[in-house]
């Protein structure tokens with residue numbers, strides 16, 4: 831089983847960026863958590879981070895036929911990008927949306943998610959642990975689908 835983890839703009843700045851909202855853990859810490867989770871679950875994980883909307887669309891299209899599930903934190907593009915929503919719908923790969931912060935308790939513009947419309951589940955406000963939860967959810971879901 832292979833899962834693609836996509837992170838959108840400014841998530842490479844974790845640890846530096848607004849630590850009161852996103853915490854002090856760095857992007858490198860997140861990559862370590864992903865590796866640990868892959869080992870623990872016995873699956874393959876590929877990670878991709880980009881600050882560019884089109885690059886994220888390209889990566890989702892690339893995933894077609896190559897990965898079994900997608901974990902995506904589209905960051906600011908969550909609230910604006912119909913292109914990312916359409917790409918997720920186009921490939922139809924089971925996807926889970928993650929937000930490090932609790933977007934529901936922040937500005938009203940963060941309470942709209944386009945990408946989320948194509949996702950099985952949204953995990954918000956659980957910090958970096960939300961990624962582990964999303965991966966485990968997909969492993970469970972895909973396990974049931976295959977068997």
Ligand code: DQA
Nearest residue numbers: 903905906928929930931940
């Ligand atoms: C975020 C929430 C978004 O509103 C914001 O633009 C981000 C990060 C989160 O993980 O909490 O960049 O997706």
